[in-house]
Amino acid sequence: MDNSIQVLSDKTWLIASKNTWIEGLAIQQLLTTANLPNMVKVMGMPDLHPGKGYPIGAAYLSREIIYPALIGSDIGCGMGFWQTDINLAKLSIDKLEKQIGNIDLPDTRHKYNLGTIGGGNHFAEIQKVSKIFDATLFNQYQLNAKKLFLLVHSGSRGLGHAILQNNAVAFARLNRQVVAERLMTNLNTQGHEVLNVCHNFLQKVTIDKQSYWLHRKGASSAMDELVIVPGSRGDYSYLVKPIQRDDLLMSLAHGAGRKWRRADCKGKLDNRYSMQELKRTKLGSRVICEDNSLIFEEAPQAYKSIDSVIESMQQANIVTVIAQLTPILNYKTQGGH
Template sequence: MDNSIQILSEKVSLIASNKTWIDGLAIEQLEGTAELPNMVKVVGMPDLHPGKGYPIGAAYLSREIIYPALIGSDIGCGMGFWQTDISIAKLSIDKLTRQIGNIDQPDTRHKYNLGTIGGGNHFAELQKVSKIFNEQLFEHYQLDAKKLFLLVHSGSRGLGHAILQNQISRFGYQGLADESPEAHEYLVKHDNAVAFAMLNRQVIAERLLNNLNSHGRELLNVCHNFLQKVTLDHNDYWLHRKGASSALDELVIVPGSRGDYSYLVKPIQNEALLLSLAHGAGRKWRRADCKSKLDTRYTIAELKRTKLGSRVICEDSRLIFEEAPQAYKSIDSVIESMQQANIVTVIAQLTPILNYKTQGGH
């Protein structure tokens, strides 16, 4: 089951089946990152796609040097997942759309927009279970297929951005010796941003569930942009994840685009693949290309409906095009690649019901 693991060089591996679309530029960036000083190994996930200098959807292992630029500006970005008490029986999407309200304004006017989703590919989504693949694990985690689930994808908002901008203004994109005062200073800020991002997802969920007159049980709250110290083969390393979930987490949700499925999985740890998983579907199109590819084929109203019958709340015309399902890879090809690499056990497939991005208020 490991035919999706491609060894590109001594330092570079890629998880991708023959059905997985991978941009050649992303592989070039992955190979370039492997040449950074003290970089030991890099592994691209099946959602790998080009980023600003470094690819997104990858894990990077270094020795004695940390690279803040690899983590990027949205430190702590990740996924939170809640079992709600909203019954799917007699479900009205019209009613949910009215009830969900507007959470674009920050909670208690916090400086860094606590409790807000943000732009880009961030979202909150109500979902229902469409298929159970592992009944034993589904029951073990006391999941209820008769109730909706809430998925929140967001990060550290302005805080992470401020940390990276300060870092670049002082040191550029170079790495920092891990025992240096500058590295320690960054790591403290990094950990604060991770904590903020996790809290942000919890506050978003609380605000949305309150609007929906519902309650939720947190099933997971995990990051995919963060730095972690790990010990492999009795040696200490720094593991950077940029758009890669941790296989050390008990449960991980891997979302598709707003018009595709999400999958709840249990990670299987593999040190050779840097204890990491894909974090989502991964982009196919650059943001700048989306509007020209779509606006002659679809109206904005049409883009607020998906082929799976779900609705989209997005009062930002730019984002409605940039985040269209067509701009993303098929999530099924990503999941299949990870199954072939034997790094996940798939528990359940979830279908989107209502995707919230912005009401356009902030």
């Protein structure tokens, strides 16, 4: 068996290499979830971390019973990734920061704030390609490393809280598209959508001719053609091609995964960094965020290393890494909704 795949119980598996830090509480929650009625198998990803009763960063396979709590209220949350026309050779971060504007004041005709990013760990980020690992796949999808990319992480906004059915998945995908269109308009560029995938949703699947319900809470689908796995705002993102494995519940990690609870972040960082210092990262990128709480709660130090997450998935043979992307400008909020 691959050395990053751990069997914790007859129903509980975990993908984590020796370099991947997993909090004990998250593992306890995973084991507890495996004991729910009609639960067939639970699969923790390398970004596993504790949630409210059930962990985030996992896939859950049940028979006959659906568990809404294993998807959460932000139904359809996921990642959209666009190739823009902005030339890397003419890059000016000062110009981008001035151009990016404010998309936090939505069209008030829509009560669910369509076209806005939201709080928590949601963001939009301008990125550049820093490494290409698989040139054949990179070129196959007609990607251009001389142009910048736009990554949008958002969900179904207020709609996910109002309903618990999968109409929210379509809304969440549309929300990422509208966010990208508004930002590209502000940046005076055009682009094309490379991928738009979810990591909080329910799917009916057939395994060995048996029908099951597959819940994903912070887990991307390996059934998608391409997936992007982002790190924190001060870390790399990776474009990957999934390798589907039924025994690993056809799922991938959705990001780096939290290392610290949000409530602990300000106390750990307040005496070490100023607000302005937290708006710059070790990779040279900048952060646009006018919410003082989010600056601390979403600091790079609060997250695991994305490289350890990618390493775990490579050892489990569930991804082919295509490219590494470096953040340039991370947009969270200019103020507003």
